[in-house]
Amino acid sequence: MHRLLLLAAALASPTAHAGAVDTARLDADIAFVDQHEHLPGLAMAVVEDGQVVYRHAEGARGDGGRIDEDTLFKIASNSKAMTAALLATLVEQGKLRWDDPVRRHLPAFRMHDPWVGEHLQVRDLLIHNSGLGLGAGDLMLWPEPNAFTRSDVIAGLAHLKPVTSFRSGYAYDNLMYVVAGEVAAAAGGKPYDQLMRERVFDPLGMTRCQVGAWSVKQVGNVAQPHVRRDGRNVVAGADGTLSPDLTSMAAGGIRCSLRDMTRWMQVLLDPALAPAWLGAEQRRMLWTLHMPMPLGERQRKWENARFYGYGLGWRVSDMDGHWKVAHTGTLSGMYSSLALLPDRKVGVVMLINGEAEEARTALMQSTLKQFTAPDDAQPVGYYLAELKADLAERAATGSRAPSTRAAQPAAATDLAQWQGRYRDPWLGPASLCPTSNGLRFSVDKSPTLQATVQQLHGRWLLQWDTLEPSAQAWLNPDAGPPTLELRAIDPEIDFSYDFQDLHFTRTGDCPGSGGPRR
Incomplete structure (x- = not known):
C-alpha cells in the first residue's frame, strides 16, 4: 500500500487551476492506473463548457484490433439514463404521464402485493423504491445468454416477494427498468429499440450507439469484455456475429462509443445544442432527487457530500458544494462511469473493457476533484491506495467464503x-x-x-x-x-x-x- 502512495506522489503534478483540466496530470493518472490495475483498454473524455477538452482511447479491443474513439463498449447501467430520457420525450409529447399507473400501459403487470401492482406508477419504475430486495429477479437477465423474454420478466414480478414496504426505501433494481422499456414501447407504439434510435440516438447524433439486434460483423470496432486470469487479461463472453435483442436492454443493454458518450454529455449539459429535443421541465425531472439513498462515509470524506439520492436514471448528490449527477455501469468484464457537474458544464466519461472497480472509482474521483476542489485534489494513486486498504480491511475482518477445494x-x-x-x-x-x-x-x-x-x-x-x-x-x-x-x-x-x-x-x-x- 505504501508503494502505491509513494508512486502516486511521484506522479503528482502541480495543482490545477479551478475551471481548467490539467491534461498532463490526467495522462499521468491514466498511466498509473494502467500500470497497477492492468486494464486491457480504456476510453475516456472530459467535456468543459461544451467542448471536449480531453480524449484518451487506447488498448486492446479483444479481437486483435485497437481501441479508438469509435470503439463500441457495453455501457451497462448507464443505459438507464437513456431509458429515462426516452420516457421523458414521451411524457413531453403527452403520450404518457409520470404518475400514470403502470397497468394503464401494461395491463398484465402485477406485483406480489396486488395493491402495489395496481398503484405502482411509471416514475416508480425508475427510482428503485418497489420494496423488492437488492437485485431481485436478476437471474432472469444475467448471466447471458438465456431464454427469458420481457414477458417472462413481467410475469415473474408477481412471484417476487418484497422485503420492505412500497416506497419506504431504496434497493437497486434492474427488472423495473425492463418494465419501463415496455411501457415506452406501449406508449410510443413501437419497439423500445426503435424508439431509442428515433428519439435519442438520431436526434442527438449518437451515430454509433447500438440497441436491439445488430450485426457485430457489419458494425465492427467492438470492444470485448475481459477478465483477469493467471496474471493476464483474457476475453470472456465474446460476441458472436450477431448481438441479440437483449431482454435487459432498457436496464443495461446499450452499447456506445466514446464519441457518442461525449455527445450525450454535451447535449445534457447544454440544452441549446439540441433545443427541440427535450424541454426544461422534463430535463429537471430527470435530475430531481426522487428517492433518498444512504450516504457512505467515503463519500462524505472524499466529496464532502451532504445529500445523495436517485433521480430518473441518475444518482444525484453534492461534491464540494457542487451539484453532481452521475451513474456507473457494471457487467462482467465491462465497466463504465459518467459524471456531470451541470452548473459548471463539466462532464467526465470512461469506458473500460476489463475488471476495473477500483480503477474506475479512483480515476473518476481524481478527475472530478480538479474541478470541485483543485486545492485538495490528489493524484489517482492516493484514491486507489485508500480503496485497496479498505478492501484489505474488509477481507481481514469480514465474513469469508469457505474453501471448497475439498469438495x-x-x-x-x-x-x-x-x-x-x-x-x-x-x-x-x-x-x-x-x-x-x-x-x-x-x-x-x-x-x-x-x-x-x-x-x-x-x-x-x-x-x-x-x-x-x-x-x-x-x-x-x-x-x-x-x-x-x-x-x-x-x-x-x-x-x-x-x-x-x-x-x-x-x-x-x-x-x-x-x-x-x-
Missing part, C-alpha cells in the same frame, strides 16, 4: 429422494438428475446455470460449469415434500446472483428414471 463430486445415487424435475415460480423449470458425469443441476431457460453437484463436509454445493468460482451456491434440500433452495457461498457475491429468492418445488421424475429412488 467431491456427488454420486449419481446421492440425493435420491430429491432427484427429479423442479419449478421455481419465476425462474421456471429445472432439473436435479443423474448423468454419466454424476449428479447435475440445470435451469431450463438459462444455459449458464448448469452445475455439477458436489459434497463438502456433509453439505451439497453447485459447481457451475462456466461461472466464476465466487458464484458457487449451496444446494439446500428440504424435508419432504421435496423442495430445493439455493444460497450463495460467498457473502460478497454480486447481488445479481439472487439465489436467496429461489424456491424450487418438485414437479416430476427425471426423464427415463422410472421414479425417484428411495
Whole structure:
C-alpha cells in the first residue's frame, strides 16, 4: 500500500487551476492506473463548457484490433439514463404521464402485493423504491445468454416477494427498468429499440450507439469484455456475429462509443445544442432527487457530500458544494462511469473493457476533484491506495467464503429422494438428475446455470460449469415434500446472483428414471 502512495506522489503534478483540466496530470493518472490495475483498454473524455477538452482511447479491443474513439463498449447501467430520457420525450409529447399507473400501459403487470401492482406508477419504475430486495429477479437477465423474454420478466414480478414496504426505501433494481422499456414501447407504439434510435440516438447524433439486434460483423470496432486470469487479461463472453435483442436492454443493454458518450454529455449539459429535443421541465425531472439513498462515509470524506439520492436514471448528490449527477455501469468484464457537474458544464466519461472497480472509482474521483476542489485534489494513486486498504480491511475482518477445494463430486445415487424435475415460480423449470458425469443441476431457460453437484463436509454445493468460482451456491434440500433452495457461498457475491429468492418445488421424475429412488 505504501508503494502505491509513494508512486502516486511521484506522479503528482502541480495543482490545477479551478475551471481548467490539467491534461498532463490526467495522462499521468491514466498511466498509473494502467500500470497497477492492468486494464486491457480504456476510453475516456472530459467535456468543459461544451467542448471536449480531453480524449484518451487506447488498448486492446479483444479481437486483435485497437481501441479508438469509435470503439463500441457495453455501457451497462448507464443505459438507464437513456431509458429515462426516452420516457421523458414521451411524457413531453403527452403520450404518457409520470404518475400514470403502470397497468394503464401494461395491463398484465402485477406485483406480489396486488395493491402495489395496481398503484405502482411509471416514475416508480425508475427510482428503485418497489420494496423488492437488492437485485431481485436478476437471474432472469444475467448471466447471458438465456431464454427469458420481457414477458417472462413481467410475469415473474408477481412471484417476487418484497422485503420492505412500497416506497419506504431504496434497493437497486434492474427488472423495473425492463418494465419501463415496455411501457415506452406501449406508449410510443413501437419497439423500445426503435424508439431509442428515433428519439435519442438520431436526434442527438449518437451515430454509433447500438440497441436491439445488430450485426457485430457489419458494425465492427467492438470492444470485448475481459477478465483477469493467471496474471493476464483474457476475453470472456465474446460476441458472436450477431448481438441479440437483449431482454435487459432498457436496464443495461446499450452499447456506445466514446464519441457518442461525449455527445450525450454535451447535449445534457447544454440544452441549446439540441433545443427541440427535450424541454426544461422534463430535463429537471430527470435530475430531481426522487428517492433518498444512504450516504457512505467515503463519500462524505472524499466529496464532502451532504445529500445523495436517485433521480430518473441518475444518482444525484453534492461534491464540494457542487451539484453532481452521475451513474456507473457494471457487467462482467465491462465497466463504465459518467459524471456531470451541470452548473459548471463539466462532464467526465470512461469506458473500460476489463475488471476495473477500483480503477474506475479512483480515476473518476481524481478527475472530478480538479474541478470541485483543485486545492485538495490528489493524484489517482492516493484514491486507489485508500480503496485497496479498505478492501484489505474488509477481507481481514469480514465474513469469508469457505474453501471448497475439498469438495467431491456427488454420486449419481446421492440425493435420491430429491432427484427429479423442479419449478421455481419465476425462474421456471429445472432439473436435479443423474448423468454419466454424476449428479447435475440445470435451469431450463438459462444455459449458464448448469452445475455439477458436489459434497463438502456433509453439505451439497453447485459447481457451475462456466461461472466464476465466487458464484458457487449451496444446494439446500428440504424435508419432504421435496423442495430445493439455493444460497450463495460467498457473502460478497454480486447481488445479481439472487439465489436467496429461489424456491424450487418438485414437479416430476427425471426423464427415463422410472421414479425417484428411495
